[in-house]
Amino acid sequence: MSVASTGTPRRTWWRENQQRLTPYLFLVPGVLFFMVYVIIPVFQSFWLSGFDWDGLGPKEWVGLGNYTELFDDEAFYTSLKNNVIWLVLYMLAVPAGLGIAIFLNQTVRGIRIYKSLFFFPFVISQVVVGLIFSWFYAPNFGLFYRLIEWATGHGVAILADPNLVTYGIILAGLWPQIAYCMILFLTGLNAVDPEQVEAARLDAAKGWKMLWYVILPQLRPATFMAVVVTVIGALRSFDLVSIMTDGGPFGSSRVLSFYMYEQALSEYGYRMGYGAAIAVILFLIMMVFISGFIWKMVDDERKGL
Amino acid sequence: MFPRPVEQASPAVRIGYQLALPVALIVWLLPLIGVAITSVKPASDLASGNYFGPPSSLAFSNYSDIFQNSLIGQYIFNSFKVTIPTVIGTLTLSCLTGFALGIYRFRGNLWIFFMFVAGNFVPFQILMVPVRNMTVNMGLYNTTLGLVLFHVAFQTGFCTLFMRNFIRMLPRELIEAARVEGVSEVRIFWYVVLPLMRPAIAALSVLIFTFIWNDYFWATVLTTSSSTQPVTAGLYSLNGQWIAQWQLVSAGAIVAALPPVAMFFLMQRHFIAGLTLGAVK
Numbered sequence: 001m002s003v004a005s006t007g008t009p010r011r012t013w014w015r016e017n018q019q020r021l022t023p024y025l026f027l028v029p030g031v032l033f034f035m036v037y038v039i040i041p042v043f044q045s046f047w048l049s050g051f052d053w054d055g056l057g058p059k060e061w062v063g064l065g066n067y068t069e070l071f072d073d074e075a076f077y078t079s080l081k082n083n084v085i086w087l088v089l090y091m092l093a094v095p096a097g098l099g100i101a102i103f104l105n106q107t108v109r110g111i112r113i114y115k116s117l118f119f120f121p122f123v124i125s126q127v128v129v130g131l132i133f134s135w136f137y138a139p140n141f142g143l144f145y146r147l148i149e150w151a152t153g154h155g156v157a158i159l160a161d162p163n164l165v166t167y168g169i170i171l172a173g174l175w176p177q178i179a180y181c182m183i184l185f186l187t188g189l190n191a192v193d194p195e196q197v198e199a200a201r202l203d204a205a206k207g208w209k210m211l212w213y214v215i216l217p218q219l220r221p222a223t224f225m226a227v228v229v230t231v232i233g234a235l236r237s238f239d240l241v242s243i244m245t246d247g248g249p250f251g252s253s254r255v256l257s258f259y260m261y262e263q264a265l266s267e268y269g270y271r272m273g274y275g276a277a278i279a280v281i282l283f284l285i286m287m288v289f290i291s292g293f294i295w296k297m298v299d300d301e302r303k304g305l
Numbered sequence: 306m307f308p309r310p311v312e313q314a315s316p317a318v319r320i321g322y323q324l325a326l327p328v329a330l331i332v333w334l335l336p337l338i339g340v341a342i343t344s345v346k347p348a349s350d351l352a353s354g355n356y357f358g359p360p361s362s363l364a365f366s367n368y369s370d371i372f373q374n375s376l377i378g379q380y381i382f383n384s385f386k387v388t389i390p391t392v393i394g395t396l397t398l399s400c401l402t403g404f405a406l407g408i409y410r411f412r413g414n415l416w417i418f419f420m421f422v423a424g425n426f427v428p429f430q431i432l433m434v435p436v437r438n439m440t441v442n443m444g445l446y447n448t449t450l451g452l453v454l455f456h457v458a459f460q461t462g463f464c465t466l467f468m469r470n471f472i473r474m475l476p477r478e479l480i481e482a483a484r485v486e487g488v489s490e491v492r493i494f495w496y497v498v499l500p501l502m503r504p505a506i507a508a509l510s511v512l513i514f515t516f517i518w519n520d521y522f523w524a525t526v527l528t529t530s531s532s533t534q535p536v537t538a539g540l541y542s543l544n545g546q547w548i549a550q551w552q553l554v555s556a557g558a559i560v561a562a563l564p565p566v567a568m569f570f571l572m573q574r575h576f577i578a579g580l581t582l583g584a585v586k
Contacts, residue, residue, distance in 0.1 A: 015489075018489060018490045018491075019409070019484075019490060020411070022405070022409070022490040022491070022494075023405035023406075023408070023409035023411055023414075024405075024411075026401040026402065026404055026405035026494075027401070027402055027405045027406070027417065029398055029401065030398040030399065030401055030402035030461050030465060031402070031417065031420075033398060033454075033457060033458040033461055034420070034421060034424060034458055034459075034461055034462060036439075036458065037432070037436060037439075037454070037455055037458030037459060038424040038427065038432060038458060038459055038462065039420065039424060040435070041431070041432040041434075041435035041436050041439075042427060042431050042432065044434075044435035045431045045432070045433075045434060045435055048434055048435070055434075055438070102307070102308055103329070105306070105307070105308065106308075106310060106311055106322070107310060107312070108311060108312075108322065108323065108326075111326075114326055114330060116569075116570070116573060117330055117334065118330065118333060119577075120334065120337070120566075121334075121337070123515060123562075123565050123566055123569045124519070124562040124565065124566065125518065125519030125520075125521065125537050125561065125562065125565070126519065126521060127519070127521050127537045127540050127541065127558075127561070128540070128558045128559075128561055128562045131340075131540065131544065131554055131555075131557075131558045132336045132337060132339075132340045132558060133336060135336070135339065135340055135343065135551055135554070135555065136336045136339065138551070141351075141354075141356040143335065143336070143339050143357070146356075146357070175336070180580075183577060183580060183581060184580075184581055187577070187581035189307060192306075192307055194306055197306065197307050201309075206309075210307065211307070214307075215307050222581075225581075232426055235428060236428060236429065238429070238430075238521075238522050239521045239522065239537075242521070242525075242541070243521075243540075243541060243544070256430070257428060257429070257430050260430040260433070261430065261433070261522075261525075261526075264433065264434055265526075272434045275430075275433070275434060276431075276434050278430070279428070279430040279431040279433065279434070280431065282428050282430055282431065283427065283428055283430075283431040286426065286427070286428050289426075290423060290426045290427075293426065294419060294422065294423055297419075297422065298415075298419065301415065
């Protein structure tokens, strides 16, 4: 071995160490990209939120000035309030998704096609969903408008009403989100242990009791995933607001993600620092949830190892 | 099985269920059906107030109209130009990272893994200003490449999570056996692990294709002109251009939705396998 290797010392060194070095070599490109485009920008945003900056000229340090300005910003509170409404109502996607999943968890003929078609709204982009619901709500000829008119005698232009607009957009958002939760629960239901279900049936458990004591505990991983993606979906809501109302009427449908974009790339001059400050607030809200999720995942991982 | 299969129920329940299925589906897809019908209505129908009835004639001309009189064809082409390189780039990077994190035990493994996982959950807005500046400084603002680079980097987070967990489920004996045979690590990756990762690669390609095709936020942040904007951002401007011409808006929306929908129906099994990873233990 030593004789043969003197001719190619590098190769031997590589041979001896390759098990130790390979993972680092393999990680370099991915980690580098992720650092540059995701991890470092998070810190840069924190830094930028201390400046007054139009994106082109010199940056002016204002310390916490942007944050104190937020305190008195009416639009910021509207956005924050809407974000809370989004978060709360979006959670309906979890039980609704479970409901549809239970409804569809059968083996009759053609059920597979039904499952795919129920899942359909999730596959199309939020921009298209937004356009579809804009048409659905459109005053005078929208299907939804007509239904309301038929039921109550007078139609309601949801997207033009400052008090209703956010609910209208959330309903549009729930459509694909329920589909997403449904597919998670369908997969979960598929993996439910049939023996436990049969055993519970022998003990005369059925209906809600069966669901609560036997099925739901087994659906824990699916429920966890559904809650995670729903929380993230609610806080990321940007597309629908932008497409359906552009934040209007009178800024009443803004959410933090949209308001941030509006400020940073505003028509009346870019306010990058102020935008970054709004993003930091949104990030901190998200962090509360992220740290919870990560904590649970680390916990699972430790148990697994 | 839960709930109890309807085959075991009385005939009345069984028939009721069979009837309830299509009714529920129609209600569920009502907005979509409405838009699909509107997209083949002649403009005269809408003008004369025929909003809900069947179209007086099938106006597929709405579709040819949008391709001839708007830039939607260009936008769709732009979407492909962004989506396909992103899928390739992301899968390349995440096969490497997933392999490194899934196979080897080394200091910092779990930390790097959780960096990828945590980065995934970050709201886009906190990245927006720095990423936009960086893209401008690199001279890549309003280019396909600028958009692709960001998407590749961001999606690598999710894909690494997926790949790593997938590789963890592969039988370790295979790798040990190859090592005993003296196969180099790189060759183990290429000849042993990569072929086994095919299902994961298939699942992620469909998922990433759909995610990127449907991306709207980054498209508006990093591109501005019709020569680079993907169809999601394009629809926003077309919507302004086609104001109140719902037959055109509908046709445009349907055309823009088609590629991911086709992808979904062709690769359904992989798509759902990817999406529901982690939903069962």
